[in-house]
Amino acid sequence: MNNEVAAGNTASTLGHLALGLTLLAFGLGGTGVIDNVAAADAAGLATWVGGVTLFLVGLLALRAGDKGEGTAYAALGAFWFTWGTGVGGTGSADAAGLFLLLWALLALTLTMASSGSGLFGQGVYGLLFVALLLLGVGALVDNGGLGKAGGWVAAVAGLVAWYGATAAVAGWPTSLRRAASAPAAG
Helix, strand or coil, X not given: CCCCCCCHHHHHHHHHHHHHHHHHHHHHHHHCCCCCCCHHHHHHHHHHHHHHHHHHHHHHHHHCCCHHXXXXXXXXXXXXXXXXXXXXXXXXXXXXXXXXXHHHHHHHHHHHHCCXXXXXXHHHHHHHHHHHHHHHXXXXXXXXXXXXXXXXXXXXXXXXXXXXXXXXXXXXCCCCCCCCXXXXXX
């Protein structure tokens, strides 16, 4: 295997796609908007797509020399694998809240570390931070409203990540450009 092969954009696109789909499923389950579907129903997707896939993409990015995305995807893979395999366990709501708050710190770190990467980098991580913060606090204070709000924020983060990945593959725009202003009439 050639060690000089870069993972670059391919790893980034696959990572955003895996993160987007996982966040979307997790978030929609957390909102309660679909009857008989809860966040815990996303455990399989979170384990394999969010956990294993993101972790492997992180390793590929690290191998290609991309410390930022490599760290982000490997850490997020660990989060989703841990959440997916532990959901529905015997832990208390307080333990779940603490778990989510600790991982919110990771999302905050990723948000700050991705400054300058625009909406599809910093935006996704920022929304993930807000979602985990709301979900964690909601679990600690037993407030379902905060949990639903966190679910909606996670779903929006998932849509943003999904769009970023899809735009990269399809060649769609990923930034808003200002229209050129017409010269003033003399």
